[in-house]
Amino acid sequence: KQEVTQIPAALSVPEGENLVLNCSFTDSAIYNLQWFRQDPGKGLTSLLLIQSSQREQTSGRLNASLDKSSGRSTLYIAASQPGDSATYLCAVEYGNKLVFGAGTILRVKS
Amino acid sequence: ETGVTQSPTHLIKTRGQQVTLRCSSQSGHNTVSWYQQALGQGPQFIFQYYREEENGRGNFPPRFSGLQFPNYSSELNVNALELDDSALYLCASSSGGYSSRHTDTQYFGPGTRLTVL
Numbered sequence: 001k002q003e004v005t006q007i008p009a010a011l012s013v014p015e016g017e018n019l020v021l022n023c024s025f026t027d028s029a030i031y032n033l034q035w036f037r038q039d040p041g042k043g044l045t046s047l048l049l050i051q052s053s054q055r056e057q058t059s060g061r062l063n064a065s066l067d068k069s070s071g072r073s074t075l076y077i078a079a080s081q082p083g084d085s086a087t088y089l090c091a092v093e094y095g096n097k098l099v100f101g102a103g104t105i106l107r108v109k110s
Numbered sequence: 111e112t113g114v115t116q117s118p119t120h121l122i123k124t125r126g127q128q129v130t131l132r133c134s135s136q137s138g139h140n141t142v143s144w145y146q147q148a149l150g151q152g153p154q155f156i157f158q159y160y161r162e163e164e165n166g167r168g169n170f171p172p173r174f175s176g177l178q179f180p181n182y183s184s185e186l187n188v189n190a191l192e193l194d195d196s197a198l199y200l201c202a203s204s205s206g207g208y209s210s211r212h213t214d215t216q217y218f219g220p221g222t223r224l225t226v227l
Contacts, residue, residue: 089152098216
């Protein structure tokens with residue numbers, strides 16, 4: 001069964017901290033892995049997409065890594081800001097569908 | 111270039127009723143996928159449509175059905191609504207699909223919040 005797990009479920013940090021969100025998946029036959037941001041009651045905003053042949057992707061203060069063999073990905077957020085407060089979702093693409101984790105709820109305190 | 115749009119934004123129905131949700135795909139995209147997101151959970155894949163045909167389905171009962179139109183917009187229909195159908199329904203569009211077994215990046219709409227009383 002294709003499952004995606006995200007740890008921690010929730011995280012509260014002071015502004016300025018660097019933080020790491022974790023994602024693990026059971027089936028390593030992936031096409032790609034994507035990290036999304038979701039604000040309360042809203043749709044999904046794509047942050048980073050890592051192809052299965054890649055090891056990492058960077059965008060601004062965000063860096064995502066992928067270790068397909070161990071079934072793990074991490075999202076690193078540098079110098080966190082209150083505006084980063086949201087739910088972060090990891091999604092693994094298998095064929096024509098995305099399998100999502102339950103998300104990590106991030107709160108950055110000012 | 112317009113993004114993915116969904117209508118309505120919010121909807122309230124009662125148990126046993128039927129509902130239709132709509133999605134307009136991003137310009138140039140021929141594939142639409144639907145996801146259900148219950149409160150506190152990640153989205154779950156319902157099904158995908160590619161060039162007006164169903165191209166994969168998740169673990170949802172037959173009372174969840176869909177359509178894709180020649181302009182690649184799509185509808186999600188749910189019959190005999192149950193309380194557990196209350197969720198945010200997300201539509202995503204992409205290019206590719208059946209011919210490649212894998213679609214390009216999926217772009218999500220803002221969702222429709224369905225409440226079943």
